[in-house]
Amino acid sequence: MLTPAPESSLLLLIDLQTRLALAVEGGEAAIANARRLAKGASLLGAEILVTEQNPEKLGPTVPALAEFASAPVNKMCFNVCAAPLFPNETLAGRAVVVAGFETHVCVLQTVAALLSRGRPVLVAADAVGSRRAESKEIALRRMERAGAAIVTTEMVLFEWLGSADHPRFRDISRLVK
Numbered sequence: 036m037l038t039p040a041p042e043s044s045l046l047l048l049i050d051l052q053t054r055l056a057l058a059v060e061g062g063e064a065a066i067a068n069a070r071r072l073a074k075g076a077s078l079l080g081a082e083i084l085v086t087e088q089n090p091e092k093l094g095p096t097v098p099a100l101a102e103f104a105s106a107p108v109n110k111m112c113f114n115v116c117a118a119p120l121f122p123n124e125t126l127a128g129r130a131v132v133v134a135g136f137e138t139h140v141c142v143l144q145t146v147a148a149l150l151s152r153g154r155p156v157l158v159a160a161d162a163v164g165s166r167r168a169e170s171k172e173i174a175l176r177r178m179e180r181a182g183a184a185i186v187t188t189e190m191v192l193f194e195w196l197g198s199a200d201h202p203r204f205r206d207i208s209r210l211v212k
Contacts, residue, residue, distance in 0.1 A: 046082070048085045051065075051066060052088065053096075065161065069159075071211065072134055075207055082125060088141060115148075116152070143174045193207070
């Protein structure tokens with residue numbers, strides 16, 4: 036499955052929070068790629084939704100993504116879709132591109148819920164992270180077996196563009212360099 040057009044996509048940034056970032060293996064790279072996705076989504080018109088798990092304990096969204104987190108969905112449950120304040124209506128007719136922490140907990144449970152609702156899901160493997168590499172890898176394999184497309188940040192951005200003739204081609208190209 037290719038990434039649908041930006042207007043048919045939702046970028047879901049799950050729990051990219053300060054205290055989690057300190058514990059996640061490869062957390063800085065995942066945050067940098069999540070930022071690329073968010074900047075690209077913003078440039079191309081894809082909606083962005085940010086969640087925060089127990090922000091009183093885990094802190095706010097990391098500073099690199101704060102500009103996209105003006106109204107994060109605060110939650111205690113691991114599956115984002117089960118959060119009382121999650122705007123499930125935003126999912127209608129959209130594919131969901133997922134980035135976030137932790138791959139084997141909140142990301143996995145959310146992806147499973149989205150797939151069970153018939154939503155196409157693309158997980159940006161280079162924009163997710165777990166405390167342990169093996170937890171991330173096993174979770175990615177599990178999500179793929181369940182029907183999620185495992186992609187990279189660059190794949191999503193260029194699939195959103197569709198062509199080098201796109202008016203935002205240069206902007207997106209600068210994001211990935």
